[in-house]
Structures are given as structure tokens and as C-alpha cells.
Amino acid sequence: MSPRGRPPAEADLVEALRADPAAWIEGLSLVSVDEADRPVGHALRVNPNRG
Numbered sequence: 001m002s003p004r005g006r007p008p009a010e011a012d013l014v015e016a017l018r019a020d021p022a023a024w025i026e027g028l029s030l031v032s033v034d035e036a037d038r039p040v041g042h043a044l045r046v047n048p049n050r051g
Contacts, residue, residue: 025047
């Protein structure tokens with residue numbers, strides 16, 4: 001969460017991409033975690049030629 005209690009803008013972008021079946025490529029969204037299982041990174045690949 002951001003300091004204002006809202007998800008970061010990146011979360012809005014990811015949600016919009018997930019909602020677009022022409023853009024989202026299932027299985028190509030990865031989250032890396034540290035030894036305590038806390039998220040430390042996120043990468044995703046979407047279809048640049050959608051629509």
C-alpha cells in the first residue's frame with residue numbers, strides 16, 4: 001500500500017492488463033520473494049500487439 005492507504009499505480013496497471021485477454025499472457029507474471037517469503041520483485045510480460 002502507498003502511504004495514503006491506496007495500492008500503488010502499478011497495481012492499477014496490472015489489474016487493467018489482467019482484465020484484457022488480448023494483452024495478458026497467462027504464466028508470464030512472476031513474483032520473487034526473499035528468505036522470509038516477502039515479495040521483493042515482480043516481472044510480467046504482456047502481448048505488445050494486442051487489439
